[in-house]
Amino acid sequence: MLSKKDMNTKIWLSSPHMGGGEQKYVQEAFDTNWVAPLGPNVNGFEVDLKSYLKEDIHVAALSSGTAALHLALIILGIGPGDEVICQSMTFSASANPIAYLGATPVFIDSEKDTWNMCPKQLLIAIEDRIAKGKKPKAILPVHLYGMPAKMDEILAIAEDE
Numbered sequence: 001m002l003s004k005k006d007m008n009t010k011i012w013l014s015s016p017h018m019g020g021g022e023q024k025y026v027q028e029a030f031d032t033n034w035v036a037p038l039g040p041n042v043n044g045f046e047v048d049l050k051s052y053l054k055e056d057i058h059v060a061a062l063s064s065g066t067a068a069l070h071l072a073l074i075i076l077g078i079g080p081g082d083e084v085i086c087q088s089m090t091f092s093a094s095a096n097p098i099a100y101l102g103a104t105p106v107f108i109d110s111e112k113d114t115w116n117m118c119p120k121q122l123l124i125a126i127e128d129r130i131a132k133g134k135k136p137k138a139i140l141p142v143h144l145y146g147m148p149a150k151m152d153e154i155l156a157i158a159e160d161e
């Protein structure tokens with residue numbers, strides 16, 4: 001148990017945030033027996049998100065971030081023997097879905113401004129892998145702790161290579 005002093009000085013890593021309605025909706029799911037497979041709230045969330053994005057896309061709510069990354073890699077056709085670039089400073093869920101598909105994660109170090117994927121190291125790694133006959137199939141950056149990665153530079157490298 002943390003002392004009051006520790007509670008005040010410790011910087012918490014994404015401690016849970018509750019908006020106030022969570023217990024009501026958990027109770028509603030039990031009361032209406034919409035515990036599985038989905039139900040009106042999940043369907044409604046998907047419809048609302050699609051309308052918010054105002055794009056001609058399909059929205060699918062998943063049970064976790066890991067599942068979303070896993071599905072994204074499947075949709076990209078990642079499979080055994082492929083290499084996928086991710087960053088070294090992240091949660092293991094960046095690399096796990098790559099491994100689930102039999103692919104190999106290639107870890108890129110951070111740069112000092114955002115602590116996310118370093119575009120310079122990314123370019124070096126891609127050129128190295130291409131020189132060795134193994135062009136990476138995807139780049140999986142992370143906006144760790146909500147800090148945006150240098151996406152303009154990362155996307156420019158992805159376009160060029």
Ligand SMILES: Cc1ncc(COP(=O)(O)O)c(C=O)c1O
Nearest residue numbers: 064065066067090091093094142
């Ligand atoms: C950077 C990052 N990616 C992915 C995940 C996976 O999310 P989930 O726990 O919802 O599977 C986490 C979870 O903490 C994370 O920190």
